[in-house]
Amino acid sequence: MSTHPTELSPEQLAALLRPTPAWQRRDVQRSALIALVSTLVVFGGLAYVISGSTGWQVVQQAFFSPEHFVAAFPIVLKGFWLNVRIFLIAEPIILLWGLILAIVRSTRSPVLFPLRAAAVAYVDIFRGAPAILVILTLGFGMPALRLPGVPSSPIFWGTLACILTSSAYQSETFRAGIESVHASQRAAARSLGLSSTQAMRYVVLPQAIRTVIPPTLSGFVGLQKETALISVIGPLEATRQAQIYAGMTFNFTSYVVAGVLFIAITIPLARFTDYLLQRTAQRRQMGGAV
């Protein structure tokens, strides 16, 4: 409480309320300076230590050779296109299948108990098993059965393995979202005469899905990386192409190329996730009610 008796003039008030540009504020300048110095110290120090090591010349030649980078890039990029396609096919199926699993697990009806149990078992198995084991088992096992009509393509089985693993995670994400919707919302929907299916579809799910968009995008990033594991059963995707290139030239720069490509495609997704999270946080701050 100010005890000052004089009222501020309109000009003074305007001056008081006019926002100072962020870069003019002293604390911002100070923070920027500290960040700059600490970045230089840390990365400069690291660069000094690494480039000063006795093996640096060899490592630089083997992993960071500009000539090999240029030579390997088109080959690895061609393989990477397969990773992207696998991702584009798998992700929609994962979202749909994950949602179905989550809804099944959220049911209460005793009649659906067998379905619920199956969904629990499914999630337990495919969330627990390392993705690479699922890929190996399906990729080598299923074609070996020689069942008529069953595809033998390793790309097919590798993609399916990714779908099985990621959908188990995705269903848990959806389930967390469904459970985050307060029981009173369902009660309100039921009290209006909506059936439990209608309450789920029009009231619970729209809110649940909104809540889990950021972790779901994070799952996208995970899947994009997981497609690299398919290389163990043979498809010529980015990692496999890099491996072949390295095998032929005894130079590992192709792996760095693959790494750069994977990182390049996940960064926009990561920034978009950040943006969504920030927006959600802002909204929570603004309107607290309900």
Place this chain on the structure above:
Amino acid sequence: MSNAPLVQIEGLYKAYGQHLVLRNINLTVANHEVICLIGASGCGKSTLLRCVNLLEPIQAGQIMLDGACITGPGVNEDRVRQEVGMVFQSFNLFPHMTVLENITLAPCKTRGVGRQQAEREARELLARFGLEEKANEYPDRLSGGQQQRVAIIRALAMEPRLLLLDEVTSALDPEMVGEVLEIIAELKGLGMTMILATHQMGFAYQIADRVAFLDSGSIVEIGPARELLTHPREARTRDFLQRVLVATPAGGDDAPVGVSGAT
């Protein structure tokens, strides 16, 4: 048979696990009657409303709506709820829908009312209760009082035969209580049959035809509002009213408690 009671509750028992929350509730509500349930927190008045709306299964007894048992096997619960509206203490508006969508959802999805017709009716209701400008707002842009008024309108849009109001002013800031109570008073004028759980003794006094006092899951005393609130017969009712009266400033000349005071 318009003189038959709209609601008849007979020998209702409700328990959560081993914990008995309602015991031997008998209550009859006539058409156009307004009944207020009063009693301390945890006395079972909210649970009773939830039982009538079939949100809670009951252990014994039965509830009849317009002569038909609604608690037996083979009852279409959704159909029953379409005729029994409920308004909650915490509003429970759907935050991802606009006011208009909140109101039209149930008529469109359960009655097959066309979207245009539902929206026209919703706008009429909003206009009648002074909220027409809020039709396209999201609930978090409204004040608590406005949200609760929308929640009441949402229930009314289903044209219920019975409206259950569960402490609808308890979550509101004091200055917003009045606008919500006004709507309820207006509904009584229109002949709506209502059961209210409330802490607002003054309001119960004004609006209720009969008041029921509940204590530890039983109806201790039920009678005409004026009689019960000013000359309670039972000692437990007297104690309760005394506690409430001490807690809040006295209201008008003959009302036991000011309308705007108690929560």
